Amino acid sequence: MDYSKPLVLVVLVATVFVIRRFFGSIFGTMAASPETVQKVQAMIKDNKIFVASKSYCPYCQATVKLLFEDKKLSKEQVLLLQLDTMKEGSAIQDALQEITGQRTVPNIFIAGKHIGGNSDIQALESSGKLDALLQKALA
Numbered sequence: 001m002d003y004s005k006p007l008v009l010v011v012l013v014a015t016v017f018v019i020r021r022f023f024g025s026i027f028g029t030m031a032a033s034p035e036t037v038q039k040v041q042a043m044i045k046d047n048k049i050f051v052a053s054k055s056y057c058p059y060c061q062a063t064v065k066l067l068f069e070d071k072k073l074s075k076e077q078v079l080l081l082q083l084d085t086m087k088e089g090s091a092i093q094d095a096l097q098e099i100t101g102q103r104t105v106p107n108i109f110i111a112g113k114h115i116g117g118n119s120d121i122q123a124l125e126s127s128g129k130l131d132a133l134l135q136k137a138l139a
């Protein structure tokens, strides 16, 4: 029997796995490590408001303006991570994708509840529901 074809397939699958695991950032996504997922979950739990952002992102800037300027929240009340300025920023983004299914930034949590992105928090503001959520979270 000719074993060369299955062997080639196994080698191919293993190669793809290794490339994805170790060079995942080339493709923009990588499986998050359980340690980072745990670390991100703890940050979400330990902070009343958690925002994963990127400093150059206009959607993030709109969220930051809404929270810090319009709602006058302080840095003590909001944990704002600028992922693009952090060594472990990509790993945190991978973990957030695993936790929420959302890869884009901003990725917002209020009182541990996943809100979504900028359009979601702006929609809460437009519908008049954001203030109550913030008040409850900060009480």
Ligand SMILES: N[C@@H](CCC(=O)N[C@@H](CS)C(=O)NCC(=O)O)C(=O)O
Pocket: 054, 056, 057, 058, 059, 060, 103, 104, 105, 106, 116, 117, 118, 119, 120
């Ligand atoms: N509809 C989303 C749009 C967010 C979005 O597209 N963000 C871009 C950055 S400006 C993003 O996350 N791109 C992928 C990445 O940076 O990895 C929202 O309102 O938050």
